[in-house]
Amino acid sequence: MTRPALRAEGLTKRYGRRVALSGCTLAVPTARVTGLVGPNGAGKTTLLQMAVGMLPPTAGTIEVLGARPASGAAQLAKVGFVAQDTPVYSGLSVADHLRFGAHTNPRWDHGLAQDRIAQLGLDPAQKAGKLSGGQRAQLALTLALAKRPDLLVLDEPVASLDPMARREFLKSLMAHTAEHGTSVILSSHLVSDLERVCDYLIVLVDSQVRVAGDVDELMGSHHRLTGARRDRAGLPGGVDVIEESHTDRQSTFIVRSTVPIDDPSLDAGGLSLEDLVLAYMSKPGRETTR
Amino acid sequence: MIEFHLDGGTGVAPYKQLIQQVRRALRLGLLSEGDQLPTVKDVVAKVAINPNTVLKAYRELEYEGLVAARPGVGTFVRRTLADPSLAAHQPLREELRAWVAKARAAGLDTDSIEDLFVTTVHTPTEESK
Amino acid sequence: MIWFTWRQFRTRAAIAVVALAACGVALLITGRTLAQMYAGVASCQSDCGAALSQFGEQFRRDDLFLVYGLSSLLMYLVPALVGAFWGAPLIAHELETGTHRLAWNQTVTRSRWLASKLAVVGGTAAALTGVLGWAVSTWARHIDTAVFDRIEAPNFGARGIVPIGYAVFAFTLGVTCGMLIRRTVPAMAITLAGYAAVVLAMPLWLRAHLIPALHETRPLDLENLSSMITNTGEGGGTMELTGPGMPHAWNVSNLTITPAGDEFHGPPDPVACGEDAAANACDAWLTSLNLREDIIYHPASHFWALQAAETGILLGLAALLVMFSFWWVRRRLT
Numbered sequence: 001m002t003r004p005a006l007r008a009e010g011l012t013k014r015y016g017r018r019v020a021l022s023g024c025t026l027a028v029p030t031a032r033v034t035g036l037v038g039p040n041g042a043g044k045t046t047l048l049q050m051a052v053g054m055l056p057p058t059a060g061t062i063e064v065l066g067a068r069p070a071s072g073a074a075q076l077a078k079v080g081f082v083a084q085d086t087p088v089y090s091g092l093s094v095a096d097h098l099r100f101g102a103h104t105n106p107r108w109d110h111g112l113a114q115d116r117i118a119q120l121g122l123d124p125a126q127k128a129g130k131l132s133g134g135q136r137a138q139l140a141l142t143l144a145l146a147k148r149p150d151l152l153v154l155d156e157p158v159a160s161l162d163p164m165a166r167r168e169f170l171k172s173l174m175a176h177t178a179e180h181g182t183s184v185i186l187s188s189h190l191v192s193d194l195e196r197v198c199d200y201l202i203v204l205v206d207s208q209v210r211v212a213g214d215v216d217e218l219m220g221s222h223h224r225l226t227g228a229r230r231d232r233a234g235l236p237g238g239v240d241v242i243e244e245s246h247t248d249r250q251s252t253f254i255v256r257s258t259v260p261i262d263d264p265s266l267d268a269g270g271l272s273l274e275d276l277v278l279a280y281m282s283k284p285g286r287e288t289t290r
Numbered sequence: 291m292i293e294f295h296l297d298g299g300t301g302v303a304p305y306k307q308l309i310q311q312v313r314r315a316l317r318l319g320l321l322s323e324g325d326q327l328p329t330v331k332d333v334v335a336k337v338a339i340n341p342n343t344v345l346k347a348y349r350e351l352e353y354e355g356l357v358a359a360r361p362g363v364g365t366f367v368r369r370t371l372a373d374p375s376l377a378a379h380q381p382l383r384e385e386l387r388a389w390v391a392k393a394r395a396a397g398l399d400t401d402s403i404e405d406l407f408v409t410t411v412h413t414p415t416e417e418s419k
Numbered sequence: 420m421i422w423f424t425w426r427q428f429r430t431r432a433a434i435a436v437v438a439l440a441a442c443g444v445a446l447l448i449t450g451r452t453l454a455q456m457y458a459g460v461a462s463c464q465s466d467c468g469a470a471l472s473q474f475g476e477q478f479r480r481d482d483l484f485l486v487y488g489l490s491s492l493l494m495y496l497v498p499a500l501v502g503a504f505w506g507a508p509l510i511a512h513e514l515e516t517g518t519h520r521l522a523w524n525q526t527v528t529r530s531r532w533l534a535s536k537l538a539v540v541g542g543t544a545a546a547l548t549g550v551l552g553w554a555v556s557t558w559a560r561h562i563d564t565a566v567f568d569r570i571e572a573p574n575f576g577a578r579g580i581v582p583i584g585y586a587v588f589a590f591t592l593g594v595t596c597g598m599l600i601r602r603t604v605p606a607m608a609i610t611l612a613g614y615a616a617v618v619l620a621m622p623l624w625l626r627a628h629l630i631p632a633l634h635e636t637r638p639l640d641l642e643n644l645s646s647m648i649t650n651t652g653e654g655g656g657t658m659e660l661t662g663p664g665m666p667h668a669w670n671v672s673n674l675t676i677t678p679a680g681d682e683f684h685g686p687p688d689p690v691a692c693g694e695d696a697a698a699n700a701c702d703a704w705l706t707s708l709n710l711r712e713d714i715i716y717h718p719a720s721h722f723w724a725l726q727a728a729e730t731g732i733l734l735g736l737a738a739l740l741v742m743f744s745f746w747w748v749r750r751r752l753t
Binding site: 052053054070072073076077079080081083085087088089090091092096099100101103104105106107140143144147 | 420422423426427516517518520521523524525526527528529
Binding site: 173 | 296298300302303304305330331334335336337338339340341342343344346
């Protein structure tokens with residue numbers, strides 16, 4: 001593939017004895033909306049903060065758009081970040097925040113910023129501390145978008161928003177990527193949001209990457225097989241079992257397979273993205289060396 | 291202009307859903323030759339979905355010969371799927387209504403009617419795309 | 420980034436300027452009264468000694484004495500305020516509220532971010548302290564020559580350029596504590612404690628050694644002792660004498676020694692200084708001892724050299740703190 005938006009090799013982050021990320025290897029393509037999903041505490045924030053240079057790795061390497069994160073002004077200009085809980089300067093007005101962006105970013109698109117603020121119905125003179133959660137998130141997103149980055153990294157941007165605000169946020173984000181071709185990496189613990197907007201998926205559970213790939217390819221290669229009660233050995237070859245469950249009569253397997261399943265004793269069905277993610281979340285990970 | 295929507299829980303890929311919705315519109319005569327499909331930006335601004343999804347759906351429709359992309363202008367319908375048998379829809383619908391009434395009189399509830407219909411429709415011939 | 424630092428800082432700066440202006444007005448008004456009081460000395464042509472001591476006495480009895488004290492206190496207070504209210508929150512507040520995650524993702528490196536903050540706020544602190552110090556020194560110039568010596572603590576720390584050094588030091592100490600502790604209020608407390616420690620340690624232990632002091636040995640002038648303490652007791656008791664010391668100087672140490680060079684602590688002669696002795700017998704006995712005054716001191720002429728040395732040390736400490744801060748923000752801060 002051409003230069004990936006994010007490349008990680010054996011990326012590890014340790015805090016004393018606690019392992020936040022262990023041996024992550026990824027190659028996230030550009031011009032995609034990538035979803036990073038996993039339970040709370042899985043390491044999503046750690047990975048994203050390493051991508052924008054807020055945290056240094058303990059071991060392994062990470063490269064964003066071909067360079068080390070935060071390795072200088074040029075790199076900082078290419079990557080936009082909205083942190084979890086969308087921090088803003090509560091004593092400064094919305095307009096002050098825009099001026100801040102204009103003064104510190106060479107690629108700043110002031111017209112875009114002002115149009116968005118107007119569209120969102122935000123009062124430029126309003127102090128940022130008085131905005132609602134949804135408005136703060138939209139302000140933070142505006143700042144990140146008007147910076148015109150090549151890659152936009154969002155850490156649980158919609159976690160604290162009500163459904164309406166959430167939908168509006170995602171619409172804004174998608175409209176921007178449609179127009180500018182920005183690559184996006186966003187994390188969430190809600191799969192339903194990711195299903196609509198992401199075309200590349202990373203599942204992170206317990207500090208490890210469980211699966212990563214193109215969403216269409218993942219959907220096409222994962223199946224739910226149901227049939228009479230049997231062992232996984234009774235499955236056709238070339239099949240990788242992700243999850244299995246059994247009753248006294250019936251067995252259900254969630255599998256990944258590159259070859260079509262043509263065993264007549266098995267009923268092969270598709271999987272929703274949510275089911276796929278859940279299957280990987282319940283699968284035990286590999287042993288981590290501490 | 292057609293409006294898209296996404297059904298979250300069906301397990302059908304979003305781009306396939308868009309394709310299905312365009313084909314249904316073509317079949318029912320809601321879209322005719324020369325009509326413009328909404329731009330990618332318009333679609334994603336109304337429905338929060340990935341622009342690549344829309345592009346993929348439009349590309350596949352173009353590959354099937356149903357639409358044609360004119361660079362800088364938009365994507366336009368080339369031919370319809372309007373069933374010549376559209377005329378037969380009304381009498382068929384009335385027959386179906388009568389059949390459903392019969393099924394209810396025999397004691398079937400809505401779910402059983404649906405199951406009966408779905409299995410009958412799908413079993414003899416595979417639905418071809 | 421400069422614009423933004425200023426935008427965040429402008430309210431605090433405005434408050435400081437207003438306070439400074441208020442102090443300036445107070446000094447101007449009281450300065451006029453002081454000038455009137457000094458008129459007698461200013462116009463004297465011969466034998467100004469009497470006019471000077473009269474001025475001194477008048478001054479000590481007046482409310483202006485209180486203003487004098489407060490103005491010196493203010494020069495110690497300002498660096499503490501700068502350290503606690505401008506230095507400690509500078510980084511700590513951003514870390515506490517998480518806004519550093521917004522700032523560090525604009526196209527400005529952490530170094531430039533820190534440099535901008537240090538320059539704008541620290542520079543303003545130094546400038547305002549300098550202006551206030553100049554105002555106070557000018558107001559007190561006659562008192563410094565006529566009544567109290569500015570080379571002695573606590574006046575020394577309230578004059579010249581040393582307050583600027585303390586302000587810059589306290590500021591950088593605050594910034595560093597804020598960066599390490601990441602919480603504003605504890606950082607303020609630690610900064611104040613650190614500043615207080617340095618402000619006390621400097622005159623007590625360090626200042627005297629900054630430049631070589633002068634050493635004088637001379638006969639003890641028994642007519643002008645600054646103190647005499649006699650203790651009678653078992654084994655004869657003790658007698659502590661202290662001479663007048665060098666005038667207009669900071670007497671770092673003033674010992675009374677015997678001609679042999681040993682420190683004299685008594686005991687008082689039981690006959691000459693006993694209860695039944697004659698009136699001048701004790702004095703005569705003391706005179707016969709040929710006691711000498713051994714003084715280590717800094718004369719008034721050392722004032723600017725000491726100022727420069729002390730300010731240099733403070734700025735050196737500040738520079739170390741700044742270098743550490745840059746290293747910390749780039750390598751270790753998350």
